[in-house]
Amino acid sequence: VTELASFPLGRVAVVGAGQVGTMLGAALRGAPSGAGIEEVALFDRDPTVLGASLSRGAGDRALRGVEEALGSDVLVLALPVPGIVRFLEERGGEVAAGTLLIDTGSAKTVVVETMRRSVPPGVGAVGGHPMAGTERPGPEGADPELLRGAAFVLCPAREDPEALRRARAVATAAGARPVETDPHLHDRVVARSSHLPHLMASALALVMATVTEDARRDLLGPGYDGAVRLAASRPEMVAGFLGANGPEVRSAVGELTAALEELLSALDAGPDRLTGVLERARSASERLGVGP
Amino acid sequence: VTELASFPLGRVAVVGAGQVGTMLGAALRGAPSGAGIEEVALFDRDPTVLGASLSRGAGDRALRGVEEALGSDVLVLALPVPGIVRFLEERGGEVAAGTLLIDTGSAKTVVVETMRRSVPPGVGAVGGHPMAGTERPGPEGADPELLRGAAFVLCPAREDPEALRRARAVATAAGARPVETDPHLHDRVVARSSHLPHLMASALALVMATVTEDARRDLLGPGYDGAVRLAASRPEMVAGFLGANGPEVRSAVGELTAALEELLSALDAGPDRLTGVLERARSASERLGVGP
Numbered sequence: 001v002t003e004l005a006s007f008p009l010g011r012v013a014v015v016g017a018g019q020v021g022t023m024l025g026a027a028l029r030g031a032p033s034g035a036g037i038e039e040v041a042l043f044d045r046d047p048t049v050l051g052a053s054l055s056r057g058a059g060d061r062a063l064r065g066v067e068e069a070l071g072s073d074v075l076v077l078a079l080p081v082p083g084i085v086r087f088l089e090e091r092g093g094e095v096a097a098g099t100l101l102i103d104t105g106s107a108k109t110v111v112v113e114t115m116r117r118s119v120p121p122g123v124g125a126v127g128g129h130p131m132a133g134t135e136r137p138g139p140e141g142a143d144p145e146l147l148r149g150a151a152f153v154l155c156p157a158r159e160d161p162e163a164l165r166r167a168r169a170v171a172t173a174a175g176a177r178p179v180e181t182d183p184h185l186h187d188r189v190v191a192r193s194s195h196l197p198h199l200m201a202s203a204l205a206l207v208m209a210t211v212t213e214d215a216r217r218d219l220l221g222p223g224y225d226g227a228v229r230l231a232a233s234r235p236e237m238v239a240g241f242l243g244a245n246g247p248e249v250r251s252a253v254g255e256l257t258a259a260l261e262e263l264l265s266a267l268d269a270g271p272d273r274l275t276g277v278l279e280r281a282r283s284a285s286e287r288l289g290v291g292p
Numbered sequence: 293v294t295e296l297a298s299f300p301l302g303r304v305a306v307v308g309a310g311q312v313g314t315m316l317g318a319a320l321r322g323a324p325s326g327a328g329i330e331e332v333a334l335f336d337r338d339p340t341v342l343g344a345s346l347s348r349g350a351g352d353r354a355l356r357g358v359e360e361a362l363g364s365d366v367l368v369l370a371l372p373v374p375g376i377v378r379f380l381e382e383r384g385g386e387v388a389a390g391t392l393l394i395d396t397g398s399a400k401t402v403v404v405e406t407m408r409r410s411v412p413p414g415v416g417a418v419g420g421h422p423m424a425g426t427e428r429p430g431p432e433g434a435d436p437e438l439l440r441g442a443a444f445v446l447c448p449a450r451e452d453p454e455a456l457r458r459a460r461a462v463a464t465a466a467g468a469r470p471v472e473t474d475p476h477l478h479d480r481v482v483a484r485s486s487h488l489p490h491l492m493a494s495a496l497a498l499v500m501a502t503v504t505e506d507a508r509r510d511l512l513g514p515g516y517d518g519a520v521r522l523a524a525s526r527p528e529m530v531a532g533f534l535g536a537n538g539p540e541v542r543s544a545v546g547e548l549t550a551a552l553e554e555l556l557s558a559l560d561a562g563p564d565r566l567t568g569v570l571e572r573a574r575s576a577s578e579r580l581g582v583g584p
Contacts, residue, residue: 082563106513131513151510179510186511192499194513200492201519202573203551207484207544209576218443218471219478220580221398221423221486226518227493231577235570239563246559252499253552259495260545267538271374271531278527281494284501285523288512 007169008036010073015066015087017044017053018234020104020133021078022142025058027174030144035173043069052139071096074170076128077103080240081111088114097122100166104128106190107244108155108183115157124163127155127183129190130176137234144175152176155183191248196256198238199249201230299461300328302365307358307379309336309345310526312396312425313370314434317350319466322436327465335361344431363388366462368420369395372532373403380406389414392458396420398482399536400447400475407449416455419447419475421482422468429526436467444468447475483540488548490530491541493522 014025021042029040042059043066044050050062066087069075075095077084084103092115095101101123105111108127115125132150134141152171156164164180171178205228242249266274306317313334321332334351335358336342342354358379361367367387369376376395384407387393393415397403400419407417424442426433444463448456456472463470497520534541558566 131511133514135515146514150514153511177510181511189503189511190513192496192503193511193516196499197496197513197515197519199552199555200496200548201515201577202570203548203555204484204489204492205573205577205580206551206554206569207488207547208580209572210547211481211484217580218469219423219445219473219481219485221482221489222425222438222442223427223489223493223522224485226521227489228577228580229518230515231570231573233570233574235567235574236563238570239566242559242566243563249559250556253556255499255502256492256495257549257552259498260491260549262498263491263495264542264545267534267541271528271535274531274534275527277498278494278523278530280501281497281523282525282527285493285497285520288497288500288509288520 007166009166009169009173010036011038011041012074012076013041013043013063013069013072014059014076014078015043015069016078016083017042017050017058018078018138019136019141020130021076022053022056022058022139023133023144023147024076024078024104024130024174025053026056026142027144027147029057029060031173035169037173041069041072049139056139056142058139058142066091070094072099074100074102074166077101080237081105081107081244082240084111085114085244088118092118093120095119095123100124100126100163100170102126102128102167102170104130105244106194106241108153108186110244112155112157112183119157124160124166125157126163126167127157128167128171129153129186130174132176135230135233137237148175150176151179153179153181153186155181155186187245187248191245191252192255195242195245195249196252198230198233199242199253200256201228204228205231299458301458301461301465302328303330303333304366304368305333305335305355305361305364306351306368306370307335307361308370308375309334309342309350310370310430311428311433312422313368314345314348314350314431315425315436315439316368316370316396316422316466317345318348318434319436319439321349321352323465327461329465333361333364341431348431348434350431350434358383362386364391366392366394366458369393372529373397373399373536374532376403377406377536380410384410385412387411387415392416392418392455392462394418394420394459394462396422397536398486398533400445400478402536404447404449404475411449416452416458417449418455418459419449420459420463421445421478422466424468427522427525429529440467442468443471445471445473445478447473447478479537479540483537483544484547487534487537487541488544490522490525491534491545492548493520496520497523
C-alpha cells in the first residue's frame with residue numbers, strides 16, 4: 001500500500017479492448033484507492049468490441065480515437081504484437097512527455113527495441129507482459145481474477161528508475177507481481193513455455209482433423225481437451241506473437257522435435273528405456289511446480 | 293434401468309487398484325441396485341495401494357491373491373497394458389467359464405488378440421477402455437465422477453452377444469456410455485487423441501528442462517500448465533500403452549512433426565499465411581467440440 005500511495009497513477013488509457021485489455025482495464029478499475037487511479041479510459045477501433053469491454057467493466061468511459069490516449073498519465077497498449085509495433089512506429093513520437101507507456105505483448109525484444117527508436121526520451125517506456133489470460137478471444141474471455149498473484153513481466157526500454165517504479169505500481173494495482181526481466185531471456189523462455197504450446201495445440205488439431213471417422217468424438221480421451229485447448233486462441237493474435245519471436249520459436253520447435261525423437265528412440269529400445277525418459281520428463285515438470 | 297435389471301452383474305472382481313481400478317471400483321459400488329452387483333472385490337499386489345484404494349471406497353473387500361478373482365461373475369483387469377497382456381497369457385486359461393472378462397487398457401488390438409488366443413470359449417471376453425481419468429497416478433488420483441457420461445469403449449474379442457450385453461451393463465452401471473468400437477479404429481484414434489498428447493507433454497517438459505535460469509518460474513504462461521499436465525502421469529503406465537500401440541504412435545508423431553513443419557513454413561511465409569493455418573486448426577478443434 002505504501003508503494004502504491006507513493007506513485008498515484010492518475011488517468012489510465014487502455015488501447016485495445018480484447019481479452020487482455022479488458023482483463024487489465026477491469027483489474028485497474030478495481031484497484032485499491034491507494035493506487036491513485038482517477039479513471040480508466042478505453043479505446044478499440046472495433047465499436048462492438050469496445051462496447052462489450054465497457055459492459056464487462058473494463059473502463060469508466062470510451063475514447064473516440066487513439067489520439068485522445070496520447071496525453072494520459074499511463075498509456076497501456078493491449079494489442080497483438082504487430083499492432084503494438086505499428087502503434088509505436090506511427091504514434092510513438094506523439095506520446096506526451098511524462099506519460100508512462102507500457103504494453104502487454106508476449107514478445108518483448110521487438111517491442112522494447114521499437115520503443116527505444118520511436119518514443120521521445122521524456123516518455124517512460126516499459127515493455128510489459130502479464131502472464132495471465134485465457135484461450136478465449138475477446139472481452140468475453142477476460143477474467144481479471146487471473147491477474148491476482150500472476151507475474152507481470154517488465155522490461156524497461158531505457159535506464160529510467162522513475163518509469164520502472166510507475167510500471168511496478170501498475171502491475172501491483174492490477175493485483176499482479178511485477179517481475180523485471182531481460183527481454184531476450186523473456187523471449188527465449190516464453191518461446192518454449194507459451195509460444196511452443198500454442199503451436200503444439202494447433203498441430204494436434206490439424207492431426208486430429210485427418211481422423212475422419214464419426215466415431216472419433218467418442219474416442220477423445222480426457223487428456224485431449226487440455227492438449228488442444230490453446231488451438232482455440234485468436235489466430236491473428238497467435239500469428240502476431242509467433243512472427244515477432246520467430247527465431248526463438250523456430251529453435252523451440254527444433255528442440256521439441258528432438259525430444260520427440262528421443263522418446264521414439266526410447267520406445268524402440270524397450271519399456272525400461274522409455275520409462276526412464278518419461279521419468280526424467282516427469283521430474284522436470286515437477287521441478288517447475290506444475291501441480292495437480 | 294430395464295437394461296440393468298436384465299443382466300444382474302453379481303460378484304465383481306477388480307484386479308489392479310491404481311487410478312483406473314479405484315475409479316471403476318468406486319463407481320460400481322455406487323451403481324444403482326438394479327445393476328445387481330453383489331460385491332466388488334479388489335486386488336493389487338502392492339498392499340499399500342490396495343489399502344489406499346479400499347479406503348477410497350473402491351471395494352467391499354480385498355482379495356488375498358489374483359487366483360481368488362478367477363471365478364468371479366465379472367473380472368475387470370485394471371492394469372497397465374503390458375500387465376493385462378501378461379495376465380491373459382499366464383492366467384487367461386484359468387478364468388472360469390461364465391465369467392465376463394473385461395479390461396481397461398488404452399490399447400485394444402493387442403489385448404483383444406491376446407484374449408482370443410488365451411481365454412477359453414466359455415468365458416465372455418471384451419476389451420474395454422473407459423475414456424475418463426486424471427494424470428494423477430494411484431488411488432489418490434481416482435475420481436469416479438469422471439465416468440459419468442464418459443464413453444466406455446467396448447471391443448468384443450469374439451462374436452458373443454451375451455458377453456457384449458453384460459459388458460454394456462458394466463459400463464452403464466459405472467455411469468458411463470458403452471460405445472462398441474473396432475479395436476484398430478480405437479488404437480488409430482487414441483494414438484492421436486491421447487497417446488500423442490502424452491508424448492507432447494513429456495517432450496515439452498524435456499524442452500523446458502533445458503531452460504536453466506531461475507527466472508523461468510515467473511515466465512510460465514497460463515497455457516503451460518495445460519500443455520505439460522500429462523507429463524505428470526505414471527511413466528510405467530504411459531510406457532505400457534505407448535509400447536502396446538507402437539506403430540500407430542510412430543505414425544501419429546510423424547503427422548505431428550509434419551503439422552509443425554507446415555506451421556513453421558507458414559511462419560516464414562508471413563502473417564496472413566500463418567493466420568490461415570492457425571484458423572484451420574481452430575476450426576478443426578471446434579468441430580471436435582472442444583469447448584471453453
